[in-house]
Amino acid sequence: MTTPGSIVVVGGSLAGATAAATLRDEGFDGRVVLLGAEPLPPYERPGLSKEVLRGEQPIEEHFVRPPEWYADHEVELRTGTRAVQLDPAAREVVLAGGKRLGYDRLIVATGCRNRTLQAPGASLPGIFELRTAEDSAAIRSAAAAGARVVCVGMGFIGAEVAASLRMLGCGVTVVEVFETTLYRILGPDIGRVLEGIHRDHGVTMVFNDTVASYEGDGRVEAVVTSAGRRIECDAVVVGIGTEPSVELMAGTGLDQGGGIPVGPTLETEVPGVFAVGDVARHDHPVFGPIRVEHFDNAVKMGAVAARNALGGSEVFADPHWFWSDQYDHQIQMAGFAPTWDRMVVRGSLGGRSFCAFLLDESGVVRGTVSLDWPRDVRRSFGLISAQAVPDRAALADPETDLRTLVTAGEG
Amino acid sequence: MEKFVTVGRSDDVPEGEATAFAVLDEEVAIARVDGDLYAFSDVCSHRRCNLAMGGEIEGAAISCECHGSVFDMATGAPMNPPATEPIAVFPVREEHGEIQIEL
Numbered sequence: 001m002t003t004p005g006s007i008v009v010v011g012g013s014l015a016g017a018t019a020a021a022t023l024r025d026e027g028f029d030g031r032v033v034l035l036g037a038e039p040l041p042p043y044e045r046p047g048l049s050k051e052v053l054r055g056e057q058p059i060e061e062h063f064v065r066p067p068e069w070y071a072d073h074e075v076e077l078r079t080g081t082r083a084v085q086l087d088p089a090a091r092e093v094v095l096a097g098g099k100r101l102g103y104d105r106l107i108v109a110t111g112c113r114n115r116t117l118q119a120p121g122a123s124l125p126g127i128f129e130l131r132t133a134e135d136s137a138a139i140r141s142a143a144a145a146g147a148r149v150v151c152v153g154m155g156f157i158g159a160e161v162a163a164s165l166r167m168l169g170c171g172v173t174v175v176e177v178f179e180t181t182l183y184r185i186l187g188p189d190i191g192r193v194l195e196g197i198h199r200d201h202g203v204t205m206v207f208n209d210t211v212a213s214y215e216g217d218g219r220v221e222a223v224v225t226s227a228g229r230r231i232e233c234d235a236v237v238v239g240i241g242t243e244p245s246v247e248l249m250a251g252t253g254l255d256q257g258g259g260i261p262v263g264p265t266l267e268t269e270v271p272g273v274f275a276v277g278d279v280a281r282h283d284h285p286v287f288g289p290i291r292v293e294h295f296d297n298a299v300k301m302g303a304v305a306a307r308n309a310l311g312g313s314e315v316f317a318d319p320h321w322f323w324s325d326q327y328d329h330q331i332q333m334a335g336f337a338p339t340w341d342r343m344v345v346r347g348s349l350g351g352r353s354f355c356a357f358l359l360d361e362s363g364v365v366r367g368t369v370s371l372d373w374p375r376d377v378r379r380s381f382g383l384i385s386a387q388a389v390p391d392r393a394a395l396a397d398p399e400t401d402l403r404t405l406v407t408a409g410e411g
Numbered sequence: 412m413e414k415f416v417t418v419g420r421s422d423d424v425p426e427g428e429a430t431a432f433a434v435l436d437e438e439v440a441i442a443r444v445d446g447d448l449y450a451f452s453d454v455c456s457h458r459r460c461n462l463a464m465g466g467e468i469e470g471a472a473i474s475c476e477c478h479g480s481v482f483d484m485a486t487g488a489p490m491n492p493p494a495t496e497p498i499a500v501f502p503v504r505e506e507h508g509e510i511q512i513e514l
Contacts, residue, residue, distance in 0.1 A: 014493075018492060021495075044493065064493075064495075065495065295478070295493070296478070296479050299479075299492045299493055303492070321479065323477070323478065330477075375465050375467065375476065378467055378474070378476065378479075379467070
């Protein structure tokens with residue numbers, strides 16, 4: 001592979017900025033252009049539902065790199081610039097407004113957009129979603145102490161926003177379609193532990209129900225649910241999931257609802273084009289084709305794609321890891337386990353301090369979830385990568401170092 | 412001129428572990444790996460999590476339990492994102508069963 005002359009990164013995101021930085025770290029001295037649709041330089045999003053939302057830290061503290069870093073490293077950061085179309089034959093991206101930008105290698109890090117709820121009244125002022133720093137600031141401005149806020153959806157974003165709003169002194173009511181918090185990802189047993197924590201912090205929770213309509217005269221004043229509840233409120237935050245932003249790939253066949261498909265090395269079927277982060281549906285050596293929306297994944301994929309764009313052939317095989325901070329609790333999860341056959345727990349669910357291992361029908365550890373028990377999640381990486389079948393009693397025993405079970409499981 | 416201050420006893424820092432100490436206004440972590448001592452800021456340069464508590468040591472590297480940043484305990488250099496800034500490191504020695512560092 002010849003050395004590329006210019007590399008364009010689409011997405012002024014954590015994954016995109018990490019890719020650009022890695023290109024320079026690797027000594028690439030060609031042209032690097034980083035296109036960001038938002039007005040700000042790339043920033044980390046986790047704080048938007050926590051420290052930034054609560055006003056404890058300004059967004060500047062969450063910038064991936066200081067603003068001057070880009071010029072200092074000859075990375076052409078173009079904020080407020082959206083790439084709208086890929087022209088693979090010409091090896092160009094078309095920008096909003098029609099200008100074209102040529103590339104030798106392209107790294108797509110366009111991320112996700114939020115799913116929206118189509119309900120009468122959904123365009124009323126006072127109804128928010130959360131993805132950008134601007135969204136976070138808007139929610140903050142509506143979340144004065146004493147304000148009554150309805151959080152629609154109790155996945156990770158909903159749960160973190162609910163926690164932050166309670167910490168700000170807002171009244172919080174949750175409307176969640178499933179039977180408990182975080183049900184889809186963590187299942188009912190762990191979900192109920194988190195439900196208990198939110199209840200203890202004064203969150204009112206409505207499960208197995210959805211929004212039928214919003215009411216208000218010029219501004220949202222109430223949420224009406226399918227079951228007929230009417231919840232008066234001053235603001236609503238909707239967090240009901242995401243869909244990948246794949247429009248750039250229109251015409252290539254890769255603009256798929258499940259994300260842009262990439263092979264093990266993060267390269268797409270379009271020559272010279274890679275996809276990373278939330279938008280990439282990656283053929284993972286252990287988990288198969290999956291798309292995840294984790295901070296750590298964005299960082300690591302960005303780095304690997306950059307090295308591979310420079311001629312490397314590194315297979316991305318990270319076991320995946322993320323965290324969620326709610327009140328003074330921390331959840332961590334590793335692996336990928338949309339379903340599981342059996343859960344083995346060390347520690348105590350009821351005691352709200354545990355590490356749970358999610359096993360498939362063959363006893364293979366597919367995922368690990370902890371609450372205020374962080375060390376073992378990171379120590380389980382080896383088990384997950386090796387698809388180990390460890391002894392269940394050893395898993396449940398807090399005294400057993402998980403790292404010693406990797407070879408035992410393989411035997 | 413050397414200005415080492417005693418931060419704790421040798422057996423406060425077992426092999427393979429990092430221990431947190433408060434030294435004047437500094438939060439300092441001291442780790443012992445293969446007999447060698449490392450002294451460094453206990454505060455991650457990314458989001459200010461403490462490194463000694465929950466941090467995982469591998470060779471001369473420690474990873475932050477909060478968000479996965481990894482630092483070289485000898486130089487303080489960030490080895491894995493999200494951290495991009497180094498942490499402070501301090502000269503450390505062991506004398507008469509005491510651990511001493513130079514701030």
